[in-house]
Amino acid sequence: MELELSSEDAAFRDEVRAFIAENYPQEMRVANPETDLTREQSLLWHRILHKKGWIAPLWPKEYGGPGWSVTQRFIFEQETSRAGTLPPLAFSVTMVGPVIYTFGNDAQKKKFLPGILSGEDWWCQGYSEPGSGSDLASVRTKAVRDGDHYIVNGHKTWTTLAQHADWIFCLVRTDPAAKPQAGISFLLIDMKSPGVTVRPIITIDGSHEVNDVFLEDVRVPAENLIGEENKGWTYAKFLLGNERTSMAGIGRSTRYLARLKQIVRTEVGEDDAAFGEFIREIARVELDVLALEATELRIVAQMSRGIDPGPAASLFKIRGTEIFQRITDLTHQAIGNYGLAIREHPVTANRFMPGPDYGHTATEKYLNSRKLSIYGGSNEIQRNIIAKAVLGL
Amino acid sequence: MDIQLTEEQELLRSSIQRFLREQYDFDERRKIVATDEGWSRRHWKSFAELGLCAAPFQESSGGLGGGSLATMIVMQEFGRNLVVEPYFETVVLAGGLIEDVGSPEQRQAFLPKIMEGEATWALAWAEGRSRYDFNNVTTTARCQGDKFVLSGTKAAVVGAPWADKLIVSARTSGGPRDRDGVSLFVVDRHAANLHLQSYKTIDGRRAAELTLMNVEVSADQMLGSEGAGVVALEATRDRAIAALCAEAVGAMSVLNSATLEYSKTRKQFGVALGTFQVLQHRMVDMFIALEEAISLTQHLNLSLSAHEPNGSKLASGAKSKVGYAARFVAEQAVQLHGGMGMSDELNVGHYFKRISSINVQFGDPAYHLTRYAQQS
Numbered sequence: 046m047e048l049e050l051s052s053e054d055a056a057f058r059d060e061v062r063a064f065i066a067e068n069y070p071q072e073m074r075v076a077n078p079e080t081d082l083t084r085e086q087s088l089l090w091h092r093i094l095h096k097k098g099w100i101a102p103l104w105p106k107e108y109g110g111p112g113w114s115v116t117q118r119f120i121f122e123q124e125t126s127r128a129g130t131l132p133p134l135a136f137s138v139t140m141v142g143p144v145i146y147t148f149g150n151d152a153q154k155k156k157f158l159p160g161i162l163s164g165e166d167w168w169c170q171g172y173s174e175p176g177s178g179s180d181l182a183s184v185r186t187k188a189v190r191d192g193d194h195y196i197v198n199g200h201k202t203w204t205t206l207a208q209h210a211d212w213i214f215c216l217v218r219t220d221p222a223a224k225p226q227a228g229i230s231f232l233l234i235d236m237k238s239p240g241v242t243v244r245p246i247i248t249i250d251g252s253h254e255v256n257d258v259f260l261e262d263v264r265v266p267a268e269n270l271i272g273e274e275n276k277g278w279t280y281a282k283f284l285l286g287n288e289r290t291s292m293a294g295i296g297r298s299t300r301y302l303a304r305l306k307q308i309v310r311t312e313v314g315e316d317d318a319a320f321g322e323f324i325r326e327i328a329r330v331e332l333d334v335l336a337l338e339a340t341e342l343r344i345v346a347q348m349s350r351g352i353d354p355g356p357a358a359s360l361f362k363i364r365g366t367e368i369f370q371r372i373t374d375l376t377h378q379a380i381g382n383y384g385l386a387i388r389e390h391p392v393t394a395n396r397f398m399p400g401p402d403y404g405h406t407a408t409e410k411y412l413n414s415r416k417l418s419i420y421g422g423s424n425e426i427q428r429n430i431i432a433k434a435v436l437g438l
Numbered sequence: 439m440d441i442q443l444t445e446e447q448e449l450l451r452s453s454i455q456r457f458l459r460e461q462y463d464f465d466e467r468r469k470i471v472a473t474d475e476g477w478s479r480r481h482w483k484s485f486a487e488l489g490l491c492a493a494p495f496q497e498s499s500g501g502l503g504g505g506s507l508a509t510m511i512v513m514q515e516f517g518r519n520l521v522v523e524p525y526f527e528t529v530v531l532a533g534g535l536i537e538d539v540g541s542p543e544q545r546q547a548f549l550p551k552i553m554e555g556e557a558t559w560a561l562a563w564a565e566g567r568s569r570y571d572f573n574n575v576t577t578t579a580r581c582q583g584d585k586f587v588l589s590g591t592k593a594a595v596v597g598a599p600w601a602d603k604l605i606v607s608a609r610t611s612g613g614p615r616d617r618d619g620v621s622l623f624v625v626d627r628h629a630a631n632l633h634l635q636s637y638k639t640i641d642g643r644r645a646a647e648l649t650l651m652n653v654e655v656s657a658d659q660m661l662g663s664e665g666a667g668v669v670a671l672e673a674t675r676d677r678a679i680a681a682l683c684a685e686a687v688g689a690m691s692v693l694n695s696a697t698l699e700y701s702k703t704r705k706q707f708g709v710a711l712g713t714f715q716v717l718q719h720r721m722v723d724m725f726i727a728l729e730e731a732i733s734l735t736q737h738l739n740l741s742l743s744a745h746e747p748n749g750s751k752l753a754s755g756a757k758s759k760v761g762y763a764a765r766f767v768a769e770q771a772v773q774l775h776g777g778m779g780m781s782d783e784l785n786v787g788h789y790f791k792r793i794s795s796i797n798v799q800f801g802d803p804a805y806h807l808t809r810y811a812q813q814s
Binding site for chain 2: 173176178179180183202203246247248249251312313317318319322377378381382383384385386387389396397398399400408411412415416418419420423425428
């Protein structure tokens with residue numbers, strides 16, 4: 046499905062498409078880019094986009110954005126995702142960057158924004174804590190003012206790719222007496238500071254994407270506080286809004302569906318009774334994707350007319366993650382007996398994996414995608430948001 | 439229809455429970471899985487000493503005569519503790535096959551060692567393109583005098599890397615998808631011209647791809663009648679399903695109680711998770727799924743031990759229904775545990791993975807739903 050594009054927008058789409066085709070690094074086309082790339086390899090595309098001036102579609106022009114319309118941004122998102130490119134560092138560009146240029150002071154903008162755009166600084170997110178789950182306002186990490194520093198003590202968890210990070214943006218409690226949301230501040234912490242320890246968390250697919258981050262008497266310059274003390278919740282909510290918009294994942298689901306069809310055609314003969322069953326299940330998911338894509342296009346059209354999308358992000362998150370989980374489930378089923386095998390991490394070429402190449406990541410993807418309905422505000426929480434904000438319940 | 443265990447069966451169950459409680463907690467299992475072989479010969483020996491390896495076999499074979507109900511009891515407890523030793527592969531699959539179709543000489547030669555915990559076995563029926571049908575066999579066995587010469591590849595053979603013996607299905611006649619013409623052979627794992635490529639499975643076990651390049655076996659190593667391998671494997675599958683369903687029920691029961699416990703203690707937004715109605719209903723559905731799975735598993739095991747004529751259809755029905763139920767429970771247990779459910783550290787994810795593996799072995803729930811529908 047396509048937006049009806051003006052000739053300028055169509056030309057833009059062709060330009061984006063050609064740029065990806067000519068510039069996306071072959072080195073990044075590995076079996077599972079999310080787990081198989083080194084830190085340096087993950088940054089290759091980020092740097093290419095930065096050089097082109099396309100690294101931060103959402104940012105205003107004055108801070109380094111390309112100055113695109115809503116439609117152009119959507120086209121860019123659609124093309125990069127359809128082409129299966131690894132997104133640039135999301136915690137840097139999509140999350141902390143906008144917080145800094147919206148709520149930070151001039152010195153902070155000058156200090157941090159260039160490194161975010163270039164990829165020189167890798168950012169991770171210090172929101173979740175043990176026991177916090179989707180209830181982020183329950184932050185217990187403490188920051189106590191000591192002259193021109195804060196002394197930070199606490200434990201952040203589920204911190205994605207903290208093992209690569211130079212900086213972490215943290216929610217910290219600065220006023221223990223206030224109501225949960227009122228005593229939180231937004232603090233930027235250098236990962237090289239004494240007292241910061243990163244411990245890997247291995248997930249059920251065997252990969253190392255997330256970490257515990259321990260903060261022990263970490264001295265953080267007070268100039269790294271974003272906005273006002275105890276107003277951090279406002280900035281955090283602003284950031285979460287950005288996190289949830291990107292979860293429909295139409296491009297990714299479309300690519301994985303195409304691959305699933307290829308696997309079913311190769312692995313399951315047409316005379317196999319399972320074939321018809323797979324075809325129907327695939328059709329069902331395809332219609333789910335189509336409906337979600339149509340919804341996304343409708344919302345984009347409304348936004349370009351200046352209409353607030355409201356909690357549409359929650360809808361995208363729920364359906365986008367459920368659809369992708371279903372696709373990984375069907376793919377795991379499609380590879381049959383080889384669904385018993387799983388790659389060992391860290392992945393090396395000399396470890397034997399049985400069966401056709403296209404099945405090698407099916408098991409780990411099925412396992413890994415269970416996280417989608419949990420993180421970024423669980424799908425139960427997203428349903429609560431819609432119940433309250435849309436249905437008025 | 440609730441099964442009332444006999445005194446003997448109760449004794450069997452409580453002895454397994456005691457042993458596993460004392461010697462097979464989750465940390466111990468983690469250590470076992472991390473070893474090179476991925477299972478513990480010491481624990482295996484203990485299982486044999488407890489009589490578990492002899493439990494299901496007929497008394498005339500030297501077993502304890504417990505039949506499929508004994509297997510059900512063992513596998514349910516193994517499911518509760520995620521036991522990785524090759525009981526299913528050695529006792530249920532290979533032992534069952536040998537007892538079912540083996541010659542008196544073969545039973546005499548192989549079963550005592552299985553019952554004493556002296557030998558482990560693996561069953562090589564699948565091939566790269568076979569999916570779940572036993573008749574899809576391209577591996578060939580050519581008769582040469584008093585020998586057969588086996589050539590071909592077998593896929594996803596769980597337990598093969600360290601098994602002493604393998605049972606391999608190979609075609610002695612007919613075309614690649616014929617029901618007739620598949621025969622079973624006992625092959626030594628160290629046989630000349632047999633090549634293994636090993637890998638880890640989703641549930642922490644080891645499996646291998648087998649390449650046979652003119653592997654010679656003597657004619658007396660053929661198991662069952664020539665050309666009748668598919669029928670023998672189908673009967674084995676019925677017993678295998680009964681065992682896997684019991685194991686799934688054991689795993690589900692742990693997931694349900696862990697999730698319930700977690701929902702009572704874990705607080706979010708200032709209240710226990712279990713106070714949210716949407717999660718209460720989810721856990722009620724998990725409870726119902728388990729109840730249905732228990733009932734169908736018992737029904738299947740009773741039917742098989744009574745040799746009722748519709749046993750095979752019922753086996754497929756149970757594999758499908760219990761498989762879907764177990765997947766629902768496993769996925770929701772992870773979901774309700776939140777991020778912790780995703781971590782390798784907590785046991786929940788490991789139950790999830792064992793259930794995922796059970797759902798692949800011998801056919802997924804969708805495959806067996808179709809087979810159930812097709813059986814008259």
